Amino acid sequence: MKPTVLIVGADKGGVGKTTISRTVLDYLASKNTLARAFDSEFPRGTLKRFHPDITTIVDVTQAPDQMKVLDTLSTSEVKVSVIDIRAGLLSQTLKAFTDIGFFDAVNAGEFNFLLFHILGPSIASLDEINEVMPYANGKNYFAVKNFVNETSFFEWDPAIYESYFKKARGALDVNIPKLNEMAFEQVELAGVPFSTFVKNKNSQGHNAKYSLVLRGYTRTWLNQIFDEYDRVSLHERLTDRQPTARAGK
C-alpha cells in the first residue's frame, strides 16, 4: 500500500477544519485503519487535544517540520497521514510542497494525495477552489461543505455554486451536516474523539457521564458523516484501493 497524505485545509478560518479532521480520524478508526495526524496549529494544537496519541504538532512552513511529515511517509508503519492545515496556510503549504517536489512524487506514483478543501459560506471560499484545485490534479479533490458550525445565515446560491463546480470538474462534493450545538459543546468540553464520546468514555477510557441525548445526536451525526465518506469511497481512496462506487451528486 502506497503512503497516503490527506490535507485538510481552507484559507479562511472558522470553517471547522479541525472538526472535519477529527471526523476523518474517527472514520479511519472505525475502519480499523491506522492513521497519524499532523496539527499545524503551532505551538498549541486543537487536533492534538482530541487525538493526543496519534497527533504531532508541526509548523508546516519550516523545513525541519516538513521533513518530519514527508520524509517519514515511506518509512512509517502507519500509511495514512492526515495533515490539518491552520487557517490561511493552505495555499502557502501547497506551494511549499510543490517546491519540495512532493507533487512530482505523487505524479510519479510514489504517494497518494487527497485534498479536503473545507468551504465556508462565502464566495471568497469558492474563489479558493480555482487556486487550490490544480494541486490535487483534478482527482481526489474533495469540496467539503461544512454545515457544522453554521448558524442561520448560511445559504448557498445554487447558481454561483454550480458555475464554480463546472470549473472544478472531478471534484467530489461532501456535505457535513450540522451537529446539535449543545452536543458539539459537550464534546469540546470532554476533549475526546467523537466516537469516544458516543461510547460514553473519557480520555482515560473510563466510563464518563455524558448526556444520553447528546450522545445520541452525536452518534447519528457521525453515522451520517461516515455514510457520506463511504459514498465518496474515502476509505478506498485513502488506502490506495479502487473506489467501489463513483461519487455522484
Added chain:
Amino acid sequence: MPKQFTYIVSSLHGRSGKTLLARLLADYLILKGDSPELFDTDTSEKRLSAFFPSHSVPIDLGKTINQMQLFDALVAPASMPRIVDVAHNAAPKFFHLMEESGYVEEARERENEPAIFYIAGSDPESFARGLSLREHFKNCNFVVVENAASGRPDRALQLSVDYMALMRHDLQMQLPALDPMFASVIDDPDLSLSGFMQNPPAGMPSGKVSLAYMSLEARNAIRGWLKLANAEIQRIAETLKMRAEIRFRRPL
C-alpha cells in the same frame, strides 16, 4: 437495588385516555407507597402536571435542554418508578430521541425497565402506528391498551390486518370506562384518586371537596371503576415485573 419501571404512555391521537392512564398509573403507585416521578410532555395543557404538581416535571421536547432533562433522568439509577405522558404531538420527537439515543439498552444497564403503554384508538392508523412502534422497540416491554371509553372499533377495522396483528400482542390491557355521567367529576385537578381510594368519607366531608365525594352514586361508581382499573394495572405491572426478573423476551 430492585428494578424500577418507567411507564411510557402514548397514543396516536389526543383525547384517547393517555393522561387518564398516566394518572391512574401514578395513583396506583402512590397507593402502593411509591412516589413516582412524572414527566409531562404536553406543553400546552399540562393536564398530568395539574393532578400531581409536586411529582411532575414539565418537558418541552422542542428544547435540547429539556430533551436532556428527560432522557438523562430516565437512564439515571432510580429509586422510584417513572411515568412519561407522551403527548400525541410530542410523540414523533420522543420516539425518535428514544431510538437515536439508545435509551432502552442503556436504561436496562442501570436496572431500569422501560415499558411502552400504547393506547390504540378506533381508526386504522392508530393500529398501524402501534405495530410500527412495537417493531421499532423490539427489546422494550410493550402493552397494548384498549380504552373501553372509546368504544369498540367497527367491524371493518376489526377485520383489518393491522388490527388483528396488534390485538394478537401478548400483553393487553383493558382500561375500564367510567360512567360518562361522572367523567367530568374526576377531571377536577383537586381530586386525588389515590386519596379517594384511601379515605372514602363516610359522611359529608367539610371544606372544599370534590364532587366525587358528594353523592353516594358518584362515590360508588368512581370507586367501582377505580377498583377495576387498579386490578388491571396491577395485573400488568406484576406481569412486567415477573418478565423483567426472568429476562423474558417478547415473542414477535
